[in-house]
Amino acid sequence: MRSYITSVFGGLVLSALLVFGATAQVPEVEDTINQQIEAFKADDFAEAFTFATPTLQRLFQSPQNFERMVINGYPMVWRPAEVRYLEQVQDGSVVYQKVQITDAKGFTHLLLYRMQQTAAGWRIGGVQLLAAPGGTA
Incomplete structure (x- = not known):
């Protein structure tokens, strides 16, 4: 099964966009991520699964397979202590949203969300862990 994490190439694309591209602010992107995180906090993985792209x-x-991946691979998203939204860059129909999450143990994680517009609104198309200065990733 392929990973939920976007490719290294995607990270390189975002780095170039952050340096050379114009930032876009799409508030619905943050709303979608917030709604998924709230569903994770409530252990409502069926609801959280609805915020993923159809792909x-x-x-x-299934939500059960999605749950296993999140708990094992992204525990900081499942149980965040704090969520801060950083840079947001639009590349055509895709928005990259950098998010800083502090987990329950106080470790800082940087994540890059790849957001796609769908008929149902903005959906999460992948998440990549980035290196966090002074934290763990």
Whole structure:
């Protein structure tokens, strides 16, 4: 099964966009991420699964498979102590949103969300862990 994490190439694209591209502010992107995080906090993985793109939903096939991936691979998203939104860059129909999450143990994590516009609104198409200065990733 492929990983929920976007490719290293995607990270390189974002780095170039942050240096050379114009930032876009799409408030609905943050709303979508917030709604998924709130669903995770409530252990409502069926609801959280609805915020993934149709492509990721097909990949994981069920909220239960999605739950296992999140708990094992992204525990900081499942149980965040603090969430801060940083840079947001639009590249065509894709928005990259950098998010700083502090976990329950006080460690800082930087994540890059790849957001896609769908018929149902903005959905999460992948998440990449980035290196966090002074933290863990």
